[in-house]
Amino acid sequence: MTSHIHPTALVSPHAMLDENVSVGPFTVIHDNAQVGSGSRIDGNCELGYPTPLAEGLPLIIGRDSVIRSHSIFYQGSAFGDGLVTGHRVTVREKTVAGKGFQIGTLADIQGHCQIGHYVRTQSSVTIGQQSQIGNFVWLYPGVLLTNDPNPPSNDLLGVTLEDYVVVAVKSTLLPGVRIGRGSFITAHSLVGQDMPENSLVSGSPAKRLCKASDMRLNGDIRIRAYPWQKRFVRGYPDSIIEAWASGNLDISFQSEELEP
Template sequence: MENSHTSPTAQAIHPTALVSPKARLGNNVKIGAFSIIYDNVIIGDDTTIDSHCEIGYPTPLTQGEPLRIGASSLIRSHSIFYEGSSFGEKLTTGHRVTVREKTKAGKNFQIGTLCDIQGDCVIGDYVRFHSNVHIGQHSSIGNFVWIFPYVVLTNDPHPPSHVQMGVTVEDYVAIATMSILLPGVTVKKGALVGAHSSVSRDVDEDTVVAGSPANFICATSKLKLKDGSGSPAYPWRKHFHRGYPEAVVTAWLEEFPR
């Protein structure tokens, strides 16, 4: 249940924090030193906001929509979240993250240090961003996606212009470090984009692309784990389960019996 920050259940607010009386804080919310919680904010139970954060930064672009942070979230220091976005439970960030307005993300979203999400994005459940990821406006990202450091999702086909064509990344995709996805590209379910790639056209399901420009390399099923077992590396959910709930892992093991 969401309560005013004056509720006795929301007692862990540092004396230097500035928390608007209009903000709605759940039970056991912790606010660190020098953080600012603006008016148009709803924060779920058992959430921690570290020091020097700005939560619900005002903007006229949201038509009054609040910032909603789901329960059991952790936002680390020096992060800025604009109003008008929503996040499911167990959002976790690194330090110095920026998230602009109208971002809609599911549960268990992890955002690495120095990531920049430019807003008007849709992001699914259990998505993982490593550090220094840039997500352009109008990006659409599915469930269980991995995006590694210094990846950029672009959106302007002939910059600078008013034309915006967001990138679409479907479920279970992995995008390796320092890759660039160009405007309007779709990376389909289960694909792997190799490191340092420039992706200028759609990527087929369960395939590997790499290079600049990125070209088809092979089916993901051809890649083997470099652990001496000779087992297939993909689909990765056959063997990588860390951080996922038991019910999700059980469903994967039923889909891919050993």
């Protein structure tokens, strides 16, 4: 199959679009962009936005991706297969993300950060430089990961979120904080301390209230809310759903079967 480029789109002859890529109207694709096969780039986007901070480096978008309209990606970042974005996302240079990354509308990813597999953010999320995000992490609307311990300064101390962490709406993580695997941070929290794995974290300043796995579902007190992967699987690959169902809740992407 051949690609379908809208006649008003401006695609550099040096950009590399694999087969079966579509590009919408008024989209600009710069020299350094590489887009995997089967991907759809909507209208009014800009891919490979040039920056001296990533001179000569490509933007790599994996296969079967969907980039919704009005989004901007800088050169010098790389995304695994199955990237899906909302509208008007902004992603700067040196962002490296795994497979199945979902970015909500109006997200602002400031670059120089590492993001695992199957991470999902909802809208209006801000991810500061030097953030380290594990696999299967969820960020809800308005979440902010900071990095400057002494504003203003030249220090950059990113936040670390381990695998399966869930951060609820409008919570802020202060510079250098590490949140342990499987923790849940409630809405509107301000988190200034490291938290061990499986923590339920809440408040401003936030404290560890109990184990996340002690929480029950709102609406059905008989069911534990966390680990969430025991009860919520929508949209994940079959191999992962099967692993979770068989009790392997800590998939860590060494196994061959998860490769594309």
